[in-house]
Amino acid sequence: MKLLVINAGSSSVKFQVFEMINDLVLVSGLIEKIGEETSEIKFELENSGKNNSVRVVEPIKNHKEALQKVAGILLDKENQIIEKKEEIKAVGHRVVHGGEKFKETAIINDEVKEMINELSSLAPLHNPPNLQGIVVATEVFPQAKQVAVFDTAFHQTMPAKAYRYAIPNKFYEEFGVRAYGMHGTSHRYVTKETAKFLKSDKLKLITIHLGNGCSMAAVRDGKCVDTTMGLTPLAGLVMGTRGGDIDPGVLIHLGKKYNLSVSEIDKILNKESGLKGLTGLNDMRDVLELKEKGDVKAKLALDVYTYRIKKYIGSYAAILGGLDAIVFTAGVGENSAYVREASCEGLEFLGISIDPSKNDKRAKGIRVISEDENRVKVLVIPTNEELEIARQTFSIVQ
């Protein structure tokens, strides 16, 4: 069965087509700068073992035109993906916020669309373009089942004591103010890969997603019991441009001191904090390079970044009542031996100890970086959110 996976942003659409028999990616691509004169279409074909990259710049007015371009790419005879649209049996959509309504992947109908729309108040930057992606995909691929895979769904198994904030009840009751967590598709993917790799569903796990956005999850027997992000993606770990946990009093203090508006505070927290706030740079590679040159601010930023991860490892080991494995994933988690080492340093008393020679080795696929005799397995697992969306979509339409 062939499936299309779509991740629609405000001015971009990412897409991949999978052949589900063997999880094969037939094409993956990105359309950016939608609505501008210089929209960019990039895609890679993975036919007959050779990578074939294409890049075109042309104006694309809106998301509908973008999806029509995607259909054109899929139907192009030279690309050998599909001969007719009917071959795409389902379209799996990434939807950022599913609130408390969506605990699982859902087949999209009018009611689901309406609920995704209502949940826009919790994810104003993401749910509206996700919904737009759904609407236009339904027009362009009318024969395919449309499926929504929610970033928050994996975290819906958290108990109330983990997701409730100790603020007046009415904010939860009237506006759903609670922790929801993000990156659920990635945490779910690496959780399942770990279970397969360690041949057990009964695991106490900490999954650590370190990309531009960063989050951790405590997972018991495949189910999330806590996560670092909250109502919004601002909570928890230090990220590229977000600082994560902060004393809320700081915001009151700064607001008064500098007479800041809510949108100014929003900008500081979302765009100017994290690695960027501490070093001026948001890309981990640049910060690591600066640290290598002896830059004191970069060293401090890395200390704050990895100290926070370590603090959550300890806290999650406590709530899980033990630990079988820790998983590092996403851009930084998969690639930075330094960050992994520094985050786990000094945790031997919890049975966590990284083997530097395994940690430093670059390799594809799943790998173990902990010392052989250790109780806790430390793993590096490349995440694959698109494949997880495809698998969820496949299993619900079957």
Ligand code: AMP
């Ligand atoms: P993602 O959001 O998963 O694409 O991850 C993006 C982050 O991964 C950026 O901060 C990159 O700097 C970081 N990253 C990518 N490659 C490396 C690398 N080789 N070493 C350290 N960080 C990396």
